[in-house]
Structure formats: structure tokens, C-alpha cells
Amino acid sequence: MNTTVHTIRIAGSEVSYPAGEGDNLLRAGLRAGIGLPYECNAGGCGSCKFDLLSGEVEELWAQAPGLSAKDRARGRRLACQCRPLTDCEIKIRPAPAYLTPTPPGLFEAEFVGSRIVTPDIREFRFRAPPPASFVPGQYALLELPGADQLRAYSMSNLPNAAGDWDFMVRKVPNGRVSTLLFDALRPGDRVRIDGPLGLAHWRDDTDRDVVCIAGGSGLAPIVSIANAAALQSSTRRPIWLFYGGRGPADLPSFDECLHAASRVRVQAAVSDPQLADAHGWSGERGFVHELVARNLAGDLAAHRYYLAGPPPMIETLVRMLMVEHRVPATQIHYDRFF
Ligand SMILES: Cc1cc2nc3c(=O)[nH]c(=O)nc-3n(C[C@H](O)[C@H](O)[C@H](O)COP(=O)(O)OP(=O)(O)OC[C@H]3O[C@@H](n4cnc5c(N)ncnc54)[C@H](O)[C@@H]3O)c2cc1C
Ligand code: FES
Known part of the structure; x- marks a missing residue:
């Protein structure tokens, strides 16, 4: 077995960490307890951009959408899409905000x-x-x-x-x-x-209503968060779960997914009118952001939001919450599923 370990030094600091042969530049750092910036780990968001000052890396996905043409021209790379081949010195700005309670x-x-x-x-x-x-x-x-x-x-x-x-x-x-x-x-x-x-995780600080919003495959994390809020929360604040699918068949049985379903106020909508008509759907119609705006009454800026799903859905929701309802960014946590 090849046990070569490369040392990754962060320029302008005393910080360095080991990365085994074949390991990932970003995740080796996170495992070593260094708060390297990231969101998706999938080459989509661009949060993990860095400059390679010395050493060699293998780029796993040179065309990843997280880098713009300008980034590429400047020689920037994505830490989540690189493996070190030698010792390296990189320019990147770690911050404690990127560390999570459970180290990876x-x-x-x-x-x-x-x-x-x-x-x-x-x-x-x-x-x-x-x-x-x-x-x-x-x-x-x-x-x-x-x-x-x-x-x-x-x-x-x-x-x-x-x-x-x-x-x-x-x-x-x-x-x-x-x-x-x-x-x-x-x-x-x-x-x-x-x-x-991932940083879009449950925070049990709830003097706020918990609002979980997802579309499509974004179901997984919001089910987990809604269950945590219902079972573990130190308060009895309302828990909302908004979910959008194309047609009625895309909606799961929330009674099967939620451990304490009676604690969670579930609202679901379907966006494709033809599928809705074909199934005789009498429930809510439209996109999930419209569902939230229609059903969440009162001061939307008072709640804490967890969002998961396709990037356009998340971007529409974040815009709506921040611009129209003045929800502070610190109360919105999201994962875009690139
Ligand atoms: C933070 C996060 C959480 C997610 N959670 C879920 C979840 O709970 N449930 C779920 O169903 N999906 C989730 N996804 C989406 C999931 O990761 C996959 O994108 C999806 O399953 C499609 O993968 P695929 O290989 O089947 O499709 P493909 O079409 O083969 O691959 C699609 C994705 O692969 C990536 N990709 C494409 N080419 C390359 C390449 N050369 N190198 C590296 N990556 C490449 C891109 O991100 C692209 O969107 C999540 C994504 C992210 C970023
Ligand atoms: S974390 Fe690397 S592109 Fe998103």
C-alpha cells in the first residue's frame, strides 16, 4: 500500500495539514480540523476556490461549473476537485464558521x-x-x-x-x-x-419557528431536520415543512417519513397542472416558494429556515426571503443540490 503523505501549507499562516496519496485537498483539510471554505463538495458552488502557489495537484473535473472562465484564466482551482500529487502551498482563507460540530x-x-x-x-x-x-x-x-x-x-x-x-x-x-x-x-x-x-444543519436554538422547505430530492435533509426539531428541540415552537413536487405522485407519505408527524405542519404543492388534473389533485398548486408565501403568515423575518433542492429553487427562495421579507442571511441555511 502506498502510504505517501503530502503536506499542504496554507500561505500567510502557520497552518498545515497532511493529505494521504489520492486524498482530496478540501476534505483532508476538513478532517484535520481546518475550516476550509466550502458548500457543495460537488464542483458547483465555487466556495472552495484556491490559488496553488507551489506543488502539483491533479484536477478531477477541470470543467466544473464552480469556476468561471476568468477564474480559469487566473489559474484558480476548486479544492473539492483536486488531489495533491506533491507537498503544496495554497492560498485560501479558512474560517471557524466552516467547522461543524461533528468532524468528518x-x-x-x-x-x-x-x-x-x-x-x-x-x-x-x-x-x-x-x-x-x-x-x-x-x-x-x-x-x-x-x-x-x-x-x-x-x-x-x-x-x-x-x-x-x-x-x-x-x-x-x-x-x-x-x-x-x-x-x-x-x-x-x-x-x-x-x-x-455541510453547514445547512439543524440548530437547536429555537426561540424561532423552524421552517423546512424542499423540492424533489431535497426531501432527505428536511425530513431529518423536521424530525430533529420535533423530537430533540428544547422548545415547543411550531415546525413547518413545505414540499414541492411536479405531480401528486412525487409527494411522499409524510406520516411514514416523520416520527412525530402531529408536531409538524406539512404543506405540499404540485407544479405541473396537467399532472394535477390527471390525478384529480385538489390540494395546493404552484411552486414551493409560492406555497411558503401563501401559508406562512405573520413576520417571516422571525423564523429560521432550512432549504434543500435544485439550485434555481433555492435561489428563488433565498431572494424571496431576503429581499421581500427581510429575513437576515444568518437565519437561512441551505444546500443546493448541484
Ligand atoms: C450537498 C448536496 C447534497 C445532495 N443530496 C442529495 C440527496 O439527498 N438526494 C439526492 O437524490 N441527490 C442529492 N444530491 C444530488 C446528487 O449528489 C447527484 O448530483 C444526483 O444523484 C445525480 O447524480 P448522478 O451521478 O446520478 O447523475 P449525473 O448526471 O451522472 O451526475 C450529475 C452530477 O454529478 C456531478 N458531476 C458531473 N460530472 C462530474 C465530474 N466529471 N466529476 C465530478 N462530478 C461530476 C455534478 O454535480 C452533476 O450535477 C445532492 C447534491 C449536493 C451537492
Ligand atoms: S465546495 Fe467546491 S465547488 Fe462547491
Whole structure:
């Protein structure tokens, strides 16, 4: 086994950390307890941009959308898409805000089984050495047998002593990794988990209403957060869960997903009128941000928000909350599913 370890130095500071051969520049730093900036770990958001001052790295996805043409011209790179090949000196600005209560690790887990949530979402369970330590709302990167790329999936369960890591995954047509999960993975198969990661996690400081909002595959983290709020919260403030799907078939059974369903005020809407008519849908229609605006009365700036789903949905929601309702950015936590 190759045990080469490279040293990554952060320019202008005394900080350095080790990265084993083949490890990821960003996640090796986070595992070493250094608050390197990031959001998605998927090459989409650009938060982890850095300058390479010396040394060599392998870029895993040179065309990642998180870098603009200007960034590339300036030689900038994404830490989540680089592996160090030598010792390196990098320019990046760490901050304690990027550290989470449970430090990330790298470990193996066994696929135990799955259940149907909607026609195109399944919940997959993996068992790792206990405990399963994470904060509700966080995600992990899964490395599947036969996959040459990692993908981020949010945990849908709560931290637990059994070592269970549950993920609700939407099957993407021709998607490289989600197709493997649905069609090729067999109980007993082993995967590698890199996590927990992510900053859009549950905060139990609730002198505020908890408002969880998701569309499509954003279901997993908001179910986990709503369950944490209902079961663990130190207060009895209202908990809202808003969910949007294209048609009625895209809506899960919230009674099955929520442990204390009576504590959570669920509102769901469908956005495709033809699918709504075809199923005789008599509930709410429209996009999830419209659903929130219609149903959340009073001072929207008083609540704490957790959002998960496709980037355009999140960007519309954040704009609506911050611009129209003056919700402070510190009360909005989101993961964009690039
Ligand atoms: C923080 C976060 C949390 C997420 N949580 C969930 C979840 O809980 N449930 C869920 O269903 N989905 C989730 N996703 C989306 C998920 O990670 C996958 O994008 C989705 O499953 C599609 O992957 P695929 O391989 O099937 O499809 P593909 O179409 O093959 O891949 C799509 C994604 O892969 C990435 N990608 C494309 N090319 C490359 C490359 N060359 N190198 C590296 N990456 C590449 C891009 O991010 C792209 O959006 C999350 C994404 C993020 C960022
Ligand atoms: S964290 Fe690297 S691009 Fe999002």
C-alpha cells in the first residue's frame, strides 16, 4: 500500500495539514480540523476556490461549473476537485464558521437495504461501525463499487447508536451514480463514506419557528431536520415543512417519513397542472416558494429556515426571503443540490 503523505501549507499562516496519496485537498483539510471554505463538495458552488502557489495537484473535473472562465484564466482551482500529487502551498482563507460540530471521517459501510419513498425516490440504508454521528441536515459523499466519481447525498435519518446512515436518493435518468444505487447495488456491498459534511444543519436554538422547505430530492435533509426539531428541540415552537413536487405522485407519505408527524405542519404543492388534473389533485398548486408565501403568515423575518433542492429553487427562495421579507442571511441555511 502506498502510504505517501503530502503536506499542504496554507500561505500567510502557520497552518498545515497532511493529505494521504489520492486524498482530496478540501476534505483532508476538513478532517484535520481546518475550516476550509466550502458548500457543495460537488464542483458547483465555487466556495472552495484556491490559488496553488507551489506543488502539483491533479484536477478531477477541470470543467466544473464552480469556476468561471476568468477564474480559469487566473489559474484558480476548486479544492473539492483536486488531489495533491506533491507537498503544496495554497492560498485560501479558512474560517471557524466552516467547522461543524461533528468532524468528518472516511469509513466503510455495508448496504443493508432500501425502501420506496416515491416512484423515483428510494431510501437506502448503510451500516457502518457505530455510532452514526452527524447533525441533521448534513450530507456525505458516497463512493460506490464500480463508480469512478463520488456523489453527495444528505442523511434522511437522525444520528444513532446503531451506525445507520440513511439516504433518500432520486433516480436521475441516465445518472451515473444514482442509476448504480438503484440498479446495481446489492445487500452486503460495501461503500466508502466521506463525511459528515455541510453547514445547512439543524440548530437547536429555537426561540424561532423552524421552517423546512424542499423540492424533489431535497426531501432527505428536511425530513431529518423536521424530525430533529420535533423530537430533540428544547422548545415547543411550531415546525413547518413545505414540499414541492411536479405531480401528486412525487409527494411522499409524510406520516411514514416523520416520527412525530402531529408536531409538524406539512404543506405540499404540485407544479405541473396537467399532472394535477390527471390525478384529480385538489390540494395546493404552484411552486414551493409560492406555497411558503401563501401559508406562512405573520413576520417571516422571525423564523429560521432550512432549504434543500435544485439550485434555481433555492435561489428563488433565498431572494424571496431576503429581499421581500427581510429575513437576515444568518437565519437561512441551505444546500443546493448541484
Ligand atoms: C450537498 C448536496 C447534497 C445532495 N443530496 C442529495 C440527496 O439527498 N438526494 C439526492 O437524490 N441527490 C442529492 N444530491 C444530488 C446528487 O449528489 C447527484 O448530483 C444526483 O444523484 C445525480 O447524480 P448522478 O451521478 O446520478 O447523475 P449525473 O448526471 O451522472 O451526475 C450529475 C452530477 O454529478 C456531478 N458531476 C458531473 N460530472 C462530474 C465530474 N466529471 N466529476 C465530478 N462530478 C461530476 C455534478 O454535480 C452533476 O450535477 C445532492 C447534491 C449536493 C451537492
Ligand atoms: S465546495 Fe467546491 S465547488 Fe462547491
